[in-house]
Each structure stands twice: as C-alpha cells, then as structure tokens.
Amino acid sequence: MSIERFLAIITFALASTVSSSAFAHATLQSSDPRAGGTLDSAPKQVRLKFNEALEPAFSKIKLTGPQNKQIPVTATTVDKADPTVMTAPLPPLSAGEYHIQWATMSHDGHKVKGELTFKLK
Template structure:
C-alpha cells in the first residue's frame, strides 16, 4: 500500500508544478490603467517565460470595440518573454489591450487591460 501512496503523491506533485508553469503577465507598457499624455509607439507585454510565437497575439481595441491597430504582434526574438505590437497613430481615447499567449508548455492564457490617451 505504501508504494501506491508514494505514486499518488508524486503524481499530485507533478500535476501541481505543471499547473503553475503557465505564462503569466509580469508587466506591460503602457501599464494597465495608465493615462498617457501622448500615444505610445507600441504596446509591449512581458511574461514570466518564453512565448510560442505561433500561439501568441495582442490586439488593441478602441472605445467602440473596433480594432485600432492593423499590424500583427510579434514575440521579440532577442527576448522571447516579450510580445510587442506597434501602435502608430492612436488618437485620444480609451483603449483595451487583449492578449492571448502560450508558453513553452503549450497552455494558452488570455487577459486584457485598458489605458487612455489624452
């Protein structure tokens, strides 16, 4: 019976460590909730681990919920924990950044935050 308990404990330990291995947003530029005097040249999101470029995206929506940026986000080749989206010509207003990324474990995570340009 003891080997069975050890096996169950090992499986539980592995499952809990794998669940904690997902990509987590550490910071963003602009920061969540920020009010900017000038529009940003890009949105940059920094995660706790390297991202899989094929499964990582960022969109910027205006106050009406329409896409405000035509370009595509790219994972930084030199710093693969950072995904960047160029944001040329954002006008004054409120914006929502929506992101979806996958880390090396393949699990997809999503999130969003807002910022305002004066």
C-alpha cells in the first residue's frame, strides 16, 4: 500500500467517526409511563427522556386511548432546565390500553418519531 492510500484511508476513517458522533439522531432513553408497563393509577403526565437536546418547535406528544380514541394532549413542553426531556400533561384517563406517539427533532436537524404502549388498570 502506498503512503497516499494509507493516509486516505485514515482520513476517511476519522471523518466517519466525527460525523457519526456529531450527527447522531435523538433516541429515546426512558419514559414515564414506561414502555409496556401496567399502571394502577392514571398518570398525570408523559415524560420522555432522550440522549440529546430537542427542538421545542418540533417536539410533540400524542395519545391514543381505548377504541383508538384520540385523547387531546394540549401542551408538549421541552424542559428548559434539561432540554433532553419533553413532557405533556394528561387529562384524567380511564382503564384501558394507551399508545403514546412522539415526534421530535434534535439540533442536527434530523426528525425522529416513535411509539410506546402502556396499560391502565
């Protein structure tokens, strides 16, 4: 291998490492209610914790209840003290299965979304 080719490979490897860490997407790390959980009492809010800071303008939580009914979630907020966290207050919920759908964008401009389910006794 020539020295030029060797340097080209090293440069490419370094560039890939830098870009993958600088442009990693926001990923959900934990949630309350937690995914797949069964609750004894109705949660008062949804709290989602991500691995990086979120853009408030693109951060939204939606809730679907039993019989696929849309539950109005009025205000999704990105925590000012910890911008990796978004929360939304919930109206009173009755027993059944619920789906939380979330969408957000990290500072690198990549939009991500996901869904999780919980049950209320």
